[in-house]
Amino acid sequence: GSFSHQINYPDALNPCLHLDGLGPIGLPLSEREAREIIGQSASTRNSDGKDVIWSFPGDKVRFDNPGWEAWIKDIVGPAMNAALDTRVSLTVVQYKLKSLTLRGRHTKIRDDSQQYGTLSIILPSHHVGGQVHIIHEGTTKTFNTEGHSAPSLTAIAAYTAVSQRLDPIHSGYVACLCYELAFLGKPQSIPRLPDLGRAMMRLRRVFRSWRLRLD
Numbered sequence: 001g002s003f004s005h006q007i008n009y010p011d012a013l014n015p016c017l018h019l020d021g022l023g024p025i026g027l028p029l030s031e032r033e034a035r036e037i038i039g040q041s042a043s044t045r046n047s048d049g050k051d052v053i054w055s056f057p058g059d060k061v062r063f064d065n066p067g068w069e070a071w072i073k074d075i076v077g078p079a080m081n082a083a084l085d086t087r088v089s090l091t092v093v094q095y096k097l098k099s100l101t102l103r104g105r106h107t108k109i110r111d112d113s114q115q116y117g118t119l120s121i122i123l124p125s126h127h128v129g130g131q132v133h134i135i136h137e138g139t140t141k142t143f144n145t146e147g148h149s150a151p152s153l154t155a156i157a158a159y160t161a162v163s164q165r166l167d168p169i170h171s172g173y174v175a176c177l178c179y180e181l182a183f184l185g186k187p188q189s190i191p192r193l194p195d196l197g198r199a200m201m202r203l204r205r206v207f208r209s210w211r212l213r214l215d
Contacts, residue, residue: 003159003193007076007079009151013065013153016064017100018063020061031047054101056100061177075167076155080155095175096115097177104174115182117180118160120178125172127145129167129171159193194208
């Protein structure tokens, strides 16, 4: 398994995005429509006031394509759970749309999810920059968000225990549908990211024991 994974779907479904109060949103996302979404979104900043992320609430996002939710549940979700090696029955996994987020210049990824994982669907938009870096125990995976035009979509999944960082965006906006991977089964069975540090310590102890026996 892995702590994060990316899949590009070059012939993905068009979600036919519809936002309450704004109406249909075309893809690739235009600068004009991005600014319209920003005007209806909540923004958060860090302590120095430079980094900002705009969030449009998930309960006000509609998909006029009736096949979109089935595509997330039956295609993207199972592929990502397999890549993360969650080893759970998909009947107890829920894909809850948390928000539509926009990140422009001077923006960092924030992760306040209390679920076992996150699923991000990067929508096609014209932008420069914005590579996603996912870090866990000294290992970094880097995913590109540039160069995807309709009907191409990119899905990125990760456990909530990882750290995430976004490269500076030099122009345009990165638009992302953010889902929580929620486990509906018994709490003791929630998928957890393996503690690689402890595993390495156990392995070192085994090797040390073997050397002592050989000596």
